Amino acid sequence: MKAKAVRFDRTGGPEVLELREVQVGAPGPGELRVRVDAIGLNRAEVMFREGSYLYQPSFPSGLGYEASGVVEAVGDEVSVFSEGDAVSVVPAFRLTDYGTYGDHVLVPAAAAVARPVGTSPETAAATWMAYLTAYGALAEDGRLRPGDHVLITAASSSVGLAAIQTAHRLGVVPIATTRTESKKQRLLDAGAADVIVTETEDLPDRIANITGGTGVRKAIDPVAGPGVDALSRAISPGGQLLVYGALDQRRTPLPRAQHFPALTTRTYTVFEVTTDPERLRRGVAFVNAGLTSGSFTPVMDKTFTLDAIADAHRHMETGTHIGKIIVEVPH
Template sequence: MAKAVKFDRTGGPEVLEVREVEVGEPGTGELRIRVDAIGLNRAELMFREGSYFYQPVFPSGLGYEAAGVVEAVGPGVTGFAVGDPVGVVPSFLQTDYGTYGDHVLVPASARVPRPAGVSAESAAAVWMAYLTAYGALVEDGHTRPGDHVLITAASSSVGLAAIQTANHIGAIPVATTRTADKKQRLLDAGAAHVVVTDEEDLPARLKEITGGTGVRTAFDPVAGPGVETIALGIAPGGRLIVYGTLDPRTTPLPNARSYPALSTRTYTLFEVTSDPERLARAVAFVNAGLSTGSFTPVVDRTFDLEDVSEAHRYMESNAQVGKIVVTVRH
């Protein structure tokens, strides 16, 4: 029997339970993976709460991201063999698959080779964060070397990956944090500038930093009415990219009467992970950054699988800088 995290109703971290389950053999196009580490993501908290863009089907598992070793290969799967170290990227619905367990089935299309020399804990912190940053800042070429990039909620794993990605392509990352507690850590993580939004006027600081023009790209997971403040700090012809809904309130569309001419778009990681060609480019980009040392996943804290509820509580506290990882003992 394997262990898996399940829940029977939406709610707080207390609804999560570690249960014994029968995993079985992988079907066509699937792999069974012995999981060594699991990367936690805000999407999983929202899924557990019932506030994600689709609802769980009970009893439900959860989890988008993991690192481990191939344990069994299903029919039709090529390119991977038993014993291969792999990572799991988010390219499926949590109602179909989940990574919170010690042995899990995943679609073969969701696995990528684990880079040599990268530990399971670090590998579990890579793919959601860096693929999200790649798809928004690199894939379409809008953000150029020398451009200022605003990264809000920058102490998250995606925010830190975006800082490193901006530096990797020669752009200038400008990070935000609500309080000054995390300012120095963001500077140490590579941010060229940090704006403390509880103490500073964001549009004014962005104009000051950029010599009056504003940033070319803003990368925001919060959404809600705050996008209007962000828009005031974007340069004419710039872009506002909203990739999350941490603020559940309606997100207004900045209009030309009040703001510089700019383009706005929503973005989701699935744009990359559901397209094999885009995913291949993204994996090559991220692996290049890992191999050269430009990308260094930041793991804030690890928890044992049995303490998964506590790991969710810690993420809800917003105290972390970087990734929260759950480790699995075999």
Template sequence: MARLVQFDRLGGPEVLTLRDVEVGTPGAGEVRIRVDAIGLNRAEIMYREGAYFDRPAFPSTLGYEATGVVEAVGEGVDGLAEGDPVAVVPAFLQSEYGTYGDHVIVPAAAVVPRPANLDPVRAAAVWMAYITAYGPLIESGRVRPGDHVLITAASSSVGLAAIQIARHIGAIPVATTRGSGKRQRLLDAGAAHVIVTDEEDLPARVKEITGGEGVRLAFDPVAGPGVETVALAIAPGGSLVVYGALDPRPTPLPNAHSYPELTSSTYTLFTITKNPERLRRAVAFINAGLASGSFNPVVDRTFDLADIVEAHRYMAANGQVGKIVVTVDHAGSSS
């Protein structure tokens, strides 16, 4: 038996329940993993609430990331064997698989070796964050050394990864945060500049930082009407990439009469993780950065699997800087 987090209806954190469930054996192309740690993501809050593009079928589990050890492999799986320390990357729908449990089955295509220099908790804070930032900053080729990159909601795990990746390639990360309480932590994390949007005029401050030019890329998870303000901070010919929907209101498309010439697009990390060759490049890039010390996944706080409701409440409060990770105590498991 496995302990899995499931829910039977949409709602707040209280709908999550830890249950004993028969985990079974992996099918063709699947792997069963004994989970050590789980990385939490805001997409899982949206999925639980019914605000995500993927809709749950009840009873539903959830979760995109985990680290652990391979317990069994299904037919047709190559390159993975029992006992391998691994990590799960987001490369599937939560309505099909989930990582919130002490033993889970996931697609082998979503499993990569755990970085050798990271413990399970820090390794659980890597893949969603760094692959999400890797796509627009590296895979697309839009950002070059010396370019200014605007990173909104920068205290998230993705925002911190984007700061580190920008620094790694010689770009200049300009971070935003709503309140001043996170300013110093973002500077300590590597941001060249921090703009407190509740206190400062974003476009004016960006123009001051960039000598009037604007940023080459704006990387935004918020969406909503605020993208119009973000667009005013972009240099002519630059790019606006929206990768989230923290603001559920409609997102306007910046128009040529009010904004500089720019490319506006949406982005999801599935662009990388569901393409084997792109995923191979992303994993190689991120592993190199981890090995060199350029990339340092930030863990804000850990919770036990039994405290998953409190972990979701903490994530929803939006006070963290970095990743929230849930740990699994197998000593207390009956499986």
């Protein structure tokens, strides 16, 4: 069938993205064909388009990790989904193999989850990357106990906001960081117990003041780079620094051990959860429980249409957004 999909033939700025007419065939074994209603944008896709992601695109390339829609066709060896099912696509594949920026797309059935009844396509597209990332970073390893402090950097992102809500669900005290004063009140309104403006405040000193000198039990950080040094000085002995991104492309140093006794550092990506069927099942149950109870409410920033995908990427690059950028796909 004919479909519209975003493609690019070289790495570069948002201008390389083009909406093209493509052929989308029947789903193969283990695949679904999904009519896409909404797409959630992620920083990883900007980095992939720029050529600065974990791996390089192969051209012509599509992109997109996340979407919501309706199953149109089911491939062999798929027993969980049927035509007409409302689903969300979660990041469980390489962008060189599949992509969600289109009106009809093929995706692995293993990367689809049922969309909760009553959930809009836009909300569903804003949910899974953010909340599964927060689940794996905060809830799964059992390190955090009620009353512990957790430091959430770049907290105005969709993952950061999901992490604030996840911390509250775990009974943990979320401390957020943001670079400038402009987002501070929004983060307090979103549930952060305290907000540190890194452009004007000393992070370790502020953490010591907030926690009574004990430090945070865990810090989760998508930035990396030299800034992890200051983060590590804010973590209590025996705590953990978890780095889940690389927005700062500079080398990330190993924190100096003499300043941070018994500090555990590790890298993490959501793929640890989404590519393991049992961990994904637990993560989906955790997120769905939060959505049902009302303790999880995805924050959406601005909505674009598919033919304005370059503008959507430009908006993400400004860094002014708070929460998820959504692309609607009319039919």
